[in-house]
Amino acid sequence: MYRYDEFDTTFVRQRVDQFRDQVDRRVSGELTEEQFRPLRLMNGLYLQLHAYMLRVAVPYGTLNSRQMRKLAFIADEYDKGYGHFTTRQNIQYNWPKLPDVPNILDHLADVEMHAIQTSGNCIRNVTADQWAGAAGDEVEDPRPYAELMRQWSSLHPEFSFLPRKFKIAVTGAASDRAAIAYHDIGLRLTRSANGEIGFEVLAGGGMGRTPMLGVTVRDWLPKDELLAYLEAIMRVYNLHGRRDNKYKARIKILVHELGAEEFTRQVEEEYKRIDAPRVMPPAQELVRIKDYFAPPVYEDLPDQSPELARCMSDDADFAQWVDRNVVAHKQPGYAIVNISLKPVGGVPGDASSGQMRAVADLAEQKSHDEIRVTHEQNLVLPHVRKSDLYGVWQTLKTHGLADANIGLATDIISCPGLDYCALATARSIPISQDISRRLGDISRQRDIGDLKIKISGCINACGHHHAGHIGILGLEKRGEEYYQITLGGSGDETASIGEIIGPGFSSETVTDAVETIVDTYVGLRQDGETFLDAYRRLGPNPFKEAVYATH
Amino acid sequence: MPLIKDGQFVEDSWTVLQQDDEVPPKGDVIVPLERYLSDTDELNRRVGRVGVALENTADPDDIAPYLNDIDLVALTFPAFTDGRAYSQARQLRHHLGFGGELRATGNVLADQAGFLKQVGFDAFEVTPNQSIDIWVKASEAVTLAYQRGYDGNRKTRDKLRPSPLPQHPSDCAAVAEQSAPA
Ligand code: HEM
Ligand code: SF4
Numbered sequence: 001m002y003r004y005d006e007f008d009t010t011f012v013r014q015r016v017d018q019f020r021d022q023v024d025r026r027v028s029g030e031l032t033e034e035q036f037r038p039l040r041l042m043n044g045l046y047l048q049l050h051a052y053m054l055r056v057a058v059p060y061g062t063l064n065s066r067q068m069r070k071l072a073f074i075a076d077e078y079d080k081g082y083g084h085f086t087t088r089q090n091i092q093y094n095w096p097k098l099p100d101v102p103n104i105l106d107h108l109a110d111v112e113m114h115a116i117q118t119s120g121n122c123i124r125n126v127t128a129d130q131w132a133g134a135a136g137d138e139v140e141d142p143r144p145y146a147e148l149m150r151q152w153s154s155l156h157p158e159f160s161f162l163p164r165k166f167k168i169a170v171t172g173a174a175s176d177r178a179a180i181a182y183h184d185i186g187l188r189l190t191r192s193a194n195g196e197i198g199f200e201v202l203a204g205g206g207m208g209r210t211p212m213l214g215v216t217v218r219d220w221l222p223k224d225e226l227l228a229y230l231e232a233i234m235r236v237y238n239l240h241g242r243r244d245n246k247y248k249a250r251i252k253i254l255v256h257e258l259g260a261e262e263f264t265r266q267v268e269e270e271y272k273r274i275d276a277p278r279v280m281p282p283a284q285e286l287v288r289i290k291d292y293f294a295p296p297v298y299e300d301l302p303d304q305s306p307e308l309a310r311c312m313s314d315d316a317d318f319a320q321w322v323d324r325n326v327v328a329h330k331q332p333g334y335a336i337v338n339i340s341l342k343p344v345g346g347v348p349g350d351a352s353s354g355q356m357r358a359v360a361d362l363a364e365q366k367s368h369d370e371i372r373v374t375h376e377q378n379l380v381l382p383h384v385r386k387s388d389l390y391g392v393w394q395t396l397k398t399h400g401l402a403d404a405n406i407g408l409a410t411d412i413i414s415c416p417g418l419d420y421c422a423l424a425t426a427r428s429i430p431i432s433q434d435i436s437r438r439l440g441d442i443s444r445q446r447d448i449g450d451l452k453i454k455i456s457g458c459i460n461a462c463g464h465h466h467a468g469h470i471g472i473l474g475l476e477k478r479g480e481e482y483y484q485i486t487l488g489g490s491g492d493e494t495a496s497i498g499e500i501i502g503p504g505f506s507s508e509t510v511t512d513a514v515e516t517i518v519d520t521y522v523g524l525r526q527d528g529e530t531f532l533d534a535y536r537r538l539g540p541n542p543f544k545e546a547v548y549a550t551h
Numbered sequence: 552m553p554l555i556k557d558g559q560f561v562e563d564s565w566t567v568l569q570q571d572d573e574v575p576p577k578g579d580v581i582v583p584l585e586r587y588l589s590d591t592d593e594l595n596r597r598v599g600r601v602g603v604a605l606e607n608t609a610d611p612d613d614i615a616p617y618l619n620d621i622d623l624v625a626l627t628f629p630a631f632t633d634g635r636a637y638s639q640a641r642q643l644r645h646h647l648g649f650g651g652e653l654r655a656t657g658n659v660l661a662d663q664a665g666f667l668k669q670v671g672f673d674a675f676e677v678t679p680n681q682s683i684d685i686w687v688k689a690s691e692a693v694t695l696a697y698q699r700g701y702d703g704n705r706k707t708r709d710k711l712r713p714s715p716l717p718q719h720p721s722d723c724a725a726v727a728e729q730s731a732p733a
Contacts, residue, residue, distance in 0.1 A: 007708045011695045018692040022662070038632060039662060121632065151697040157669030158641055158701075161634025238638045273646045278700035282709055 001064055001370060002147045002292045004112040012109045015116055015155070019043050020102035027099060042160070044118030045101060049422050054096045055118040056108060060128035060146035060170075061089030061373040065360040068371055070111040072356035078104055083356065085341060085349040087413055087464055088167070089127050089373040090118055094420055116154055121162045123153035123234075129171040129178045130374040133293060134382040136330040139189045140197050142172040144290045145226060148281065152227050159234045163241035164249035166234075167206075179375060179491035181205045181213045182467055184251045185233060192220045199226060203233055203263070204255030207461035211497045212252040215260040217267055224286075228279045232271035236263070296368035296383055301333025305386035318393055320442065321404035326389060329382075337367070337381040337392060338374070340403040340411060344440035345433050348414045349377030358399040366392055376413055376452075378406065409439040409451045409518065413464055417457025417474060418481075424457035426474025426481035427507070431455055434511045439518065448518055450530045454489075467491035469532050470514060471498040483510040487517070487543060488535045501544050513547050520546040552656070552676040558687050565602060565623065575599075581625055584609055587617070595620045602652070607635040611642045618649050626672075628657035637670045644671035644702065664690030668703035 004012070019039075026036040040046075044055040056071070063071075071091055075083045078100050079093040086092055096104060108114055118125055126149045133141045149168060153159070159166070171178040172189040180186025186202035199221045205214030221229055233251075240258075242248045255263045312319040325338045339359065341349050351359075363371045363381055366388050372380035384392055396402040405411050412435065415421065417428030432455050439445060454468030458475070465471030471486035482504040489498030505513045518531075520543050525534045535543070554563040565579045570586050574597065581602035587594060594601045595617075602623030603614055614621060624643060626636035636655070643649040654674040655667050664686060667675065677686070696705035 007695060011693070011697070014693045014695065018689075021688075021692070154697050155666075155693060156698060157666040157696065157703070158637045158698075159634070160666060161632050161637065235638045235641070239635055243633060243635075273642075275645065275700065279698075281699065285708070 001062055002059075002143075002289065008112070008151075009109075011154070012112075012114050012116075015043075015114065016102060016105045016109055019105060023098060023102050038120065041120040042117065042122065043101075043105070044115035045098075046119060047422070048094065048420050049418075050420070051095050052098055052101070053420070054093045054101060054104060054115060055086070056091050056093070056113060056115050057118050057125040058089050058091060058113075058373050059150045060126055060132070060143055061130050061375075062143065063363075063371040063373065064369045065364040065371070067111045067113055068356050068360035068363065070107060070113070072353035072360070074104055074107060075353040075356065082350055082352045084347075084416070085351060085373050085377050085379070087375050087377060087415075087462065088125060089130070089375055090125055091373070094416075119165075120160075121164050121166075122160045123156060123162075123166045123168065126150050126153065127167070127169045127178055127183075127375060129173055129176075130372040130380050131177060131327070131336055131382065132172060132372075133295065134329050134331075134334075134336050135173055135175075136328055137174050138172045138330070139174075139191060140172045141293055142170040142187075142189055143293050144286065145187070145189075145199075145223070146170050147289050147292075148227070148286065149230070152230075158231075159238055162234075162238055163243045164246065164251075166237075166251065168230075174493065176491070176493040176495070177374075179464075179467060179495070181495035182207060182211075182464070182491055183214065185230065186214045187226075189223075190220065196222075198222050201229065201233075203267075204252045204260070205495075206250045206252040207464060207466050208250065209247055209459040209461075210252065211461065211466035212256060213495050213497065214252075215255060215263075217260070217264045224280060224283075225276060227281070228274050228276035229267075229271055231274055231279060232267050235270055236266045240266075295331075296370075298331045298334060298383070299385070301385065301387075303332035303386075305333065305389075307387045308389055311390040315390075317404070318390060320446070321393055321402060322389065324404045324408065324446075325406045331383070333386055335384050335386050335389060337384045337389070338406045339379040339381065339396060339401050340405050341378050341401075342405060342411050342436070343400060343403050344405075344410055345437045347429055348412050348432055351379075355399050355401055358395065358401065362392055362395055376411065378411070404442065405445060407450050407452070408445040409448050409453060410436040410445060411452070412436060413452075413454040413468070415456050415463035417455075417463075421457060421462075423460060424474070425459070425476040426457050426483065428455045428457035428463060428472075428474050431472060431474065431483065431507065431510060435514050438511050438515055448522060448531070450532070451518070452490075453514070464491065465489070466497050467495070468498060469535070470517060472510065472514070475504065481507050483507065485510070485513060485517070485547075487540055488532070490532055499540060501540055502548060516547050517543050553679060553681060554654075555675040555677055555681075555683070555686060556673065558683070558690075560683060565600075567604070567625075579622070581623060584613065587614070587621075591617065602654075604656075605639065607633065607639065609639070611639050611647060615647050618647055618651075621649075621651060623652040623654060623674075624649060625654040625656050628655065628659060631658040631660050631663060637666065640667075640670040640672055641701075645700075661686045661689035665693055665703065665705065669696060669698070669701040669705060671702045 025031040046053045084092045128146045166184045168185045169178040169180045169183040170187040182205045188200040201218040202214035327336045367381035368383045412432045414432035418424040452469045454464045455472040456463035456465045467489045473484045484504040486498030567581045577598040579600040587603045600622040604625040655672045656676045
C-alpha cells in the first residue's frame with residue numbers, strides 16, 4: 001500500500017490547518033454560511049437534513065488496519081458509533097459537529113487520510129477495481145496510477161472550480177468492477193496489438209438525471225502520457241463545459257452536445273500543445289509509487305486446501321458463504337474474501353465501530369494488512385490463505401458480517417435518501433430494507449442468482465439505479481412518495497442504462513412489484529440464465545405485463 | 552479596485568476603458584478584446600502601454616498574433632466558482648508564452664490566491680475591504696503542489712527533494728517496467 005512521505009504528510013497537515021482557520025472564521029462569524037459553503041465543500045463537509053455530514057476519502061478504496069481502526073475511533077468519538085461506506089468507496093459520518101471537524105481531520109492525517117475533494121466541483125476521489133492487485137484477470141495493477149491521479153488531482157490549481165464535480169475510475173481488468181463507463185473519465189489498462197500496456201480512455205459517462213455511457217476518446221494511450229492527456233480533457237471541459245444550468249454542467253453533456261468526434265478532436269488539439277515532459281512526473285516517481293504496491297510476500301502454497309474442502313463439506317453455511325463471497329486470487333492457495341455489509345433488513349453500507357475493528361484485526365492477521373471498500377458498499381479482505389477461510393468466516397459471523405449474499409438480491413445499493421439527505425424526494429433505505437426482508441430467504445436468493453438492485457432517493461442517482469438490473473428511483477408527487485422502476489441496467493463491461501417499465505409504485509406496492517419481476521424472471525429463465533441475460537433476451541414486455549396485470 | 556502585486560497593495564497605473572470610451576492620448580489603458588481587434592494599430596502606436604481584457608468565454612488564441620504588443624491581459628471571474636479563467640491563464644502563459652502582466656479581476660478571493668499564482672496570474676484586483684494580511688496568509692497556507700509544470704512558488708516533490716535519477720519522462724514506462732518488483 002502507498003505510504004505518505006514527508007511531502008504528502010506536510011501537504012495534508014497544511015490543508016488541515018487551512019481548514020481549521022476557515023472553520024474558526026465561520027464559527028466567529030467572520031465568514032457567512034454562504035462564503036463558507038464552497039470552502040467546506042472542498043473538504044467533504046455537507047450540510048444535511050439534521051446535521052453536517054463528513055465524507056472521508058478512501059483513495060481507490062484501499063485501507064490498512066490502522067486506518068480502519070482510526071475510522072472506528074472517529075465513529076465512536078464524533079459520531080454515533082457507526083460509519084457509512086459509500087458507492088464511491090468512501091466513508092461518511094452523519095453526525096459530526098462543526099468545531100470538531102478540524103480535529104477529526106487531524107486524526108485522519110495521523111493515519112495518512114484526508115477529506116480533500118470528497119465534494120465540490122472538483123476532481124473527486126479516484127476509484128478503482130476493489131480486487132486490484134489480487135484478481136486473476138488483471139493486465140496490470142491500476143492502483144499506482146490511481147495514486148498518481150490522487151496526488152495530481154489534489155488541490156489542482158487549474159481544475160478546482162470546474163462546471164461540476166468530476167469522477168475518475170480506473171481498472172486493470174477485463175471484467176469491469178469499477179463501472180468505468182459511468183464515470184466522467186474511465187480508464188482501462190489494456191494491451192495494444194504489439195503487447196504494450198497502455199490506457200483505453202473513456203469520457204462523458206455519468207448518472208444523474210441524464211444517464212450516459214462514456215465514449216472512447218483514445219483506444220490506447222501510452223502509460224507515461226496519462227497525466228498530460230488528462231490535463232487536455234480537463235482543460236477542454238473547464239473551458240467549454242456548460243455553466244448556465246447545473247443539470248447540464250457535467251462533461252457528459254459537453255461530449256453529447258459536441259458529439260464524440262468533435263470532443264475528441266478538441267482534446268487531441270489541446271493535447272498537442274501541452275508540454276508533456278514538463279507535466280509528467282519523472283520516471284523515478286512512478287517507480288517510487290509502484291514500489292509501494294509490490295505484491296505482499298505470499299507463501300508458496302498448493303492451490304487446493306484440504307482443510308477448506310473438509311470444512312466446506314462439514315458446514316453447509318460456510319460452504320454457501322464460500323460459494324458467494326469468496327473469489328479466486330491470482331496467487332495459488334489464496335483467495336479474495338468479500339464481506340457483506342448488507343444483512344437482511346439492515347442499512348446498506350453501515351458498519352459499527354466494533355465491526356470495523358473486527359475487520360481491521362482480521363486484515364492484520366489474515367490479509368497482509370489490507371482492506372478494500374467496494375463501490376457496492378461492501379468490504380474486501382484481498383489476500384487470505386484458503387486454509388484460513390474457515391477461521392475468518394467464524395470471526396465474521398460473531399460480528400454479524402457473514403451474510404453469504406454477495407451479488408444476490410439482498411446485496412442492494414441504496415443512497416441515504418430522505419432519512420438523511422436534504423435533496424431527497426423519497427425514502428430509499430426503508431425500501432431497500434423492505435425488499436431485503438421480502439427476498440431474504442437465502443435459498444430463495446441463491447435460486448434467483450446474480451441480481452443487482454439499486455435504489456436512489458432522487459433523480460441525482462447516488463444509488464446508481466440506472467446501472468441496476470432492477471433500478472428504483474424514489475420521487476414525489478403531491479406530497480406522496482412514489483417509485484419508478486427501471487430494468488436492464490448494468491455497470492460492468494457490458495454497461496447499459498436501465499429502461500423505465502411504466503408508471504411508478506407507492507411505497508406500499510413497490511416491493512410487490514420487485515417481487516413480481518423477480519418471479520417472472522424465475523418463471524421464464526432458460527438454463528443458467530441470469531436475470532440480466534434473461535432481460536436482454538426477453539425485453540421488458542413480459543415483466544411489464546406481469547407487474548401491471550397484478551397491480 | 553485595490554490591486555495586489557508581490558504580496559502588497561500597489562498603485563494601479565492602468566485605466567480601464569469600455570468598448571466605446573475615448574482613448575486618452577497617453578497613459579496605460581486596458582481595452583476590451585473587440586476594441587483592441589478593431590483599433591489594433593492605433594492602440595499599438597500611441598504613447599502608453601496597452602492591455603486587453605478578455606471575457607472568460609474568449610479564446611486566448613484570438614490575441615496570439617499581437618502578444619508582443621500587449622503588455623497586460625486581464626482575465627475575469629464573474630463568480631469565484633466560475634473557473635474558466637484558470638485555463639485561459641494557463642494557455643496564455645504556456646501555449647502562447649505570454650510574459651506580460653496577467654491580471655485577475657472580478658470575484659477574486661484570498662482563498663484562491665495560491666491557485667491563481669500557480670496558473671500564472673501576477674496581479675490581483677480585489678474587493679475594497681480585503682486585508683493584505685489575510686491575503687498573504689491565505690496565499691501561503693499551502694506551500695506544496697503535486698502538479699508539475701505550473702507556476703507560482705509552491706514546491707513540487709522533485710523540487711523539494713531533488714532526486715538523483717536522470718529525468719527522461721519519455722523513458723518513464725520503460726524505467727517503471729525494469730524496476731517493477733518481480
Ligand atoms: C447526503 C448527501 C448527498 C448529497 C447532497 C448528494 C448530492 C448529489 C448530487 C446533487 C448528485 C448529482 C450530480 C450531478 O449529476 O451533477 C449526486 C450524484 C451522485 N452521488 Fe451523491 N449526494 C449525497 C450522498 C451521496 C452518497 C451517500 C453517495 C454514495 C453512497 C453518493 C454518491 C453519488 C454518486 C455515485 C452519484 C452519481 C454520479 C454521477 O452522476 O455520475 N452521494 N449526488
Ligand atoms: S440520490 Fe438524491 S436522495 Fe439519494 S443521496 Fe443522492 S441526492 Fe440524496
